[in-house]
Amino acid sequence: MNHSNLEASQGEQSTEVGELEQLRRLLFGGELENLLKRPPVQAQDVSAVLADAIVESQQQSPQFSAATVPTVEAAIRHSVKLDSNILSDALFPVIGPATRKSVSTAIRNLTQSLNQGLEHSLSPKSFQWRLEAARTGRSFAEVVMLRTLVYQVEQVLLIHRETGLLLQQVMSDSASAQDPDLVSAMLTAIQDFVKDSFNVQAGGSLDTLEFGELNIWIEEGPQAVLACVIRGNAPQELRELLQDSLEKVHRSFGTVLQTFEGDTDPIAGSRLYLEDCLRSQFKGKSDSESSQKQPPTLALITGCLLLGISGWLAYSIWAQQRWNDYVNLLNQQPGLVVIHSDHRWGSYHLSGLRDPFAVDPQKLMVEHTSLNPKKVEFRWSSYVSLDQEILLQRLQRWLSPPSEVSLTLGETGILRVSGVASQDWIDSAMAIAESSDGFSADIIRQWDFSQLQSAEQHRLEQLQARLESRIILFGDGKSKPEMLTEIEAQAQDLKAFVAIARRLGRSPQMVLNGQADPRGDRAQNLKLSQERAQYVQEQLLAQGVPARVLAIKALGARGNTDLLGEGQAAQFRSVTFSIRDEGPEEQ
Amino acid sequence: MIQKKVCMIGAFATGKTSLVARFVKGLYSDKYQTTIGVKIDKKQVALGEQTINMVLWDIYGEDEFQNIKMSYLRGTAGYLLVVDGTRRETLEIAVQLQAKVEKNIGPIPFVLIVNKFDLQAEWEISDEDLAPLQHRGWSILKGSAKTAQGVEDSFLQLAQMLMAPKLTSLAQA
Numbered sequence A: 001m002n003h004s005n006l007e008a009s010q011g012e013q014s015t016e017v018g019e020l021e022q023l024r025r026l027l028f029g030g031e032l033e034n035l036l037k038r039p040p041v042q043a044q045d046v047s048a049v050l051a052d053a054i055v056e057s058q059q060q061s062p063q064f065s066a067a068t069v070p071t072v073e074a075a076i077r078h079s080v081k082l083d084s085n086i087l088s089d090a091l092f093p094v095i096g097p098a099t100r101k102s103v104s105t106a107i108r109n110l111t112q113s114l115n116q117g118l119e120h121s122l123s124p125k126s127f128q129w130r131l132e133a134a135r136t137g138r139s140f141a142e143v144v145m146l147r148t149l150v151y152q153v154e155q156v157l158l159i160h161r162e163t164g165l166l167l168q169q170v171m172s173d174s175a176s177a178q179d180p181d182l183v184s185a186m187l188t189a190i191q192d193f194v195k196d197s198f199n200v201q202a203g204g205s206l207d208t209l210e211f212g213e214l215n216i217w218i219e220e221g222p223q224a225v226l227a228c229v230i231r232g233n234a235p236q237e238l239r240e241l242l243q244d245s246l247e248k249v250h251r252s253f254g255t256v257l258q259t260f261e262g263d264t265d266p267i268a269g270s271r272l273y274l275e276d277c278l279r280s281q282f283k284g285k286s287d288s289e290s291s292q293k294q295p296p297t298l299a300l301i302t303g304c305l306l307l308g309i310s311g312w313l314a315y316s317i318w319a320q321q322r323w324n325d326y327v328n329l330l331n332q333q334p335g336l337v338v339i340h341s342d343h344r345w346g347s348y349h350l351s352g353l354r355d356p357f358a359v360d361p362q363k364l365m366v367e368h369t370s371l372n373p374k375k376v377e378f379r380w381s382s383y384v385s386l387d388q389e390i391l392l393q394r395l396q397r398w399l400s401p402p403s404e405v406s407l408t409l410g411e412t413g414i415l416r417v418s419g420v421a422s423q424d425w426i427d428s429a430m431a432i433a434e435s436s437d438g439f440s441a442d443i444i445r446q447w448d449f450s451q452l453q454s455a456e457q458h459r460l461e462q463l464q465a466r467l468e469s470r471i472i473l474f475g476d477g478k479s480k481p482e483m484l485t486e487i488e489a490q491a492q493d494l495k496a497f498v499a500i501a502r503r504l505g506r507s508p509q510m511v512l513n514g515q516a517d518p519r520g521d522r523a524q525n526l527k528l529s530q531e532r533a534q535y536v537q538e539q540l541l542a543q544g545v546p547a548r549v550l551a552i553k554a555l556g557a558r559g560n561t562d563l564l565g566e567g568q569a570a571q572f573r574s575v576t577f578s579i580r581d582e583g584p585e586e587q
Numbered sequence B: 001m002i003q004k005k006v007c008m009i010g011a012f013a014t015g016k017t018s019l020v021a022r023f024v025k026g027l028y029s030d031k032y033q034t035t036i037g038v039k040i041d042k043k044q045v046a047l048g049e050q051t052i053n054m055v056l057w058d059i060y061g062e063d064e065f066q067n068i069k070m071s072y073l074r075g076t077a078g079y080l081l082v083v084d085g086t087r088r089e090t091l092e093i094a095v096q097l098q099a100k101v102e103k104n105i106g107p108i109p110f111v112l113i114v115n116k117f118d119l120q121a122e123w124e125i126s127d128e129d130l131a132p133l134q135h136r137g138w139s140i141l142k143g144s145a146k147t148a149q150g151v152e153d154s155f156l157q158l159a160q161m162l163m164a165p166k167l168t169s170l171a172q173a
């Protein structure tokens, strides 16, 4: 304004003359009049210059920012009072990321130390590392870190590009300190040296230095350079992160950097961006970003999973073996053919051919395996097996032989039917043998019944043997026996014998042989033997034996007197019996 | 904190490395190990209430085989021009270097130190030789890395010039 201009122009001459002159001009010059005539300042006028004025005042002194603080604070307070939603809506997009970031940083630090502690406190490696720590005098934690490290950003330097002066730096907790001032100057010197010495094209720069497992990555920006001291092999993503951080630094501090005169305080805020680059990765973690994720529970879950998988593998191998054993066992059974078998997810499927005479597969399963028959789905198609064993079973069923009969199939294909059976059964068996060629021709070439006896015949032979073995003894010169019981038994046997013989179409006779000992008169002896036979005949008749089956033979004296003692002579005072078969009965 | 890049320049074997070692660590050795490329050191100096971190670039000395590359001086706030009092030609080289720096980098503050004052008897440089330079407004000190004489003064003077560039340039004008 004119007034202040005037004041400023006069201000230098701080003499009394100056002040008087000023007063004089005010009172008598046109100034006062002008001032009074001037209309009050219009809002439009101010609005036209307001934005520029603010920018100007901010550039000239930091006081403007300070001056506006109470107003801004009051405005915010007022806004919240009116409608808190407006502000919260505006802040919403930044609050989420901000909280996430601070929480995740805190958790990252916690889990990193937890993880390492957990993972390495019990492993066999840890013992080795403890030894190494003791040997080298390093702390255990340090040894663990070095041995498990994939990469770690140990130091991040923000360097002023032109002067090589350090603007800001951050370091990881575990890194060993290097004087960052010297490092940044030296890096710049090296950069200069390379550019000078190797005639690099414009825009080209040294971006990696390697020294053993130590790497220095350098990102150059227009005003500042970001250098990263890395131990180990860092992934390429880190390079992008560096570029990103450097861009942010330039965006936030571009003007400060341009006018940099050695005062680093205004750039202190860049620390945030550098800290972002302090990444690391340890072995056993797939996360390429850093060790920030994968809490110990995940390792635990992975462990359980692995354990589960190996357990499941072992189980399924065992189950597969058990199943295979069973299928093999089935295939060994006559009359069973397994065509398809598989098992999936604990349920089993079996299909094949089964002769109805074959063993029951389910029964076999229960008796020989630990498999649960309920989990197995059987699908059998019936067929006729020509397996010997099954064939015999089938015949057995057809013939249904009595228990005394056995069937054996010899190597040469001869089926031997042996034992004792009723004639009826024998007849029917023979009939089957005649007609069985159809299904068994290849296996059974010949039937052998030679060892098979009819039960009746057998009985006849038994009875005949008993009948012929009895002997009725008489006293010296007597024509009546001392005991009658033998005769009664003979009568019973004989009646049975005759009955069976008749059924078989035969008419046997029993001959009663009367005998006397050789002592005494020959004629007398003949008579005596006649009387003895007749007596037994009468007795048998009395017991109900039909007359026509009996015949008498008087044999007279038997044996030689000179050769016999008394005991032997008694043998000849007897009636003996012999059976003769008269052939088919004539009726 | 204020940081300043400061370069040590001069002919070879004038004692640049020795001056830095004396100033930074208080050490001195008679053994000569020529500097290859650049060696960096730093020293914090207090000027009144201000602390300045001087980052010292000890650059190899100029000889017949290689000239000092101006790229090393990029961004430097000031420099120490080192002359060996026992060798006259080092003064000539210093004058040439100063001109070269002014041309390439600009009129930045510097202090000229004539080193090896302990060998004053053998000096080939007299006050008469230095007078015209002094007349041009150059700050010239005599010193010795061996005895530490004038070393701190030189660096502190330079530091002062760095902190008040306008004043210094005014004074030089």
Ligand SMILES: Nc1nc2c(ncn2[C@@H]2O[C@H](COP(=O)(O)OP(=O)(O)OP(=O)(O)O)[C@@H](O)[C@H]2O)c(=O)[nH]1
Residues within 6 Å of the ligand: B011, B012, B013, B014, B015, B016, B017, B018, B019, B029, B030, B031, B032, B033, B034, B035, B036, B059, B060, B061, B062, B115, B116, B117, B118, B119, B143, B144, B145, B146, B147
């Ligand atoms: N007597 C004496 N000898 C000095 C002094 N300063 C340096 N020297 C010796 O001079 C020799 C060279 O010193 P340097 O400091 O290496 O010289 P420089 O300028 O760094 O040399 P370049 O790196 O090759 O350019 C060494 O043998 C030093 O011991 C000094 O003040 N007095």
Ligand SMILES: [Mg+2]
Residues within 6 Å of the ligand: B016, B017, B018, B033, B034, B035, B058, B059, B060, B061
């Ligand atoms: Mg040197």
